[in-house]
Amino acid sequence: MIDYTEPPDFDRSIVDEMHRRRIDEAKKSDEQAINRLWAGNAAGMFAVLGAFATGKGQGLPILAAVCAFVLGLAALSIGAFHSLLSQAKIIRELETVDSLLDLKPSSALRPSEEAGLTFSDFQTRMGILSASLLFAGVIFGLCYAALKVFSP
Numbered sequence: 001m002i003d004y005t006e007p008p009d010f011d012r013s014i015v016d017e018m019h020r021r022r023i024d025e026a027k028k029s030d031e032q033a034i035n036r037l038w039a040g041n042a043a044g045m046f047a048v049l050g051a052f053a054t055g056k057g058q059g060l061p062i063l064a065a066v067c068a069f070v071l072g073l074a075a076l077s078i079g080a081f082h083s084l085l086s087q088a089k090i091i092r093e094l095e096t097v098d099s100l101l102d103l104k105p106s107s108a109l110r111p112s113e114e115a116g117l118t119f120s121d122f123q124t125r126m127g128i129l130s131a132s133l134l135f136a137g138v139i140f141g142l143c144y145a146a147l148k149v150f151s152p
Contacts (some may be wrong), residue, residue, distance in 0.1 A: 030117070043067035048137075052066070053114055059144060059147070064137075064140040065144065068137035072137065075127075079127060090106070
């Protein structure tokens, strides 16, 4: 007689494969977003510094823009450094584990945490801060451009 209370292993393997694919896609998206933030903040910083060097960029909005871009880069750096240190700590803890009973709950990550899809992750919060600073830098740069265009 067939037991219909539990799904067959075949169904579970399909669900597990779909879940793994989604996690992999989320990881790729997270990595792409972080890389774009690095590039955007760095490009903004170099553009503003280029305007400073040529003498075309002066004033409070342009100074605020360069500060926002530099702080965005600093936030990404701090997030990456913190992530590196926390991963090293977990790996050192796992090196001393002899059985499953020795594992600490903090050593295991949920799939959403593994993909960087949680706001409790410090690197995710630093990425959000960096994105906010990137937008602030762009807005300050646009304010500067608008002041240059519309001022006599």
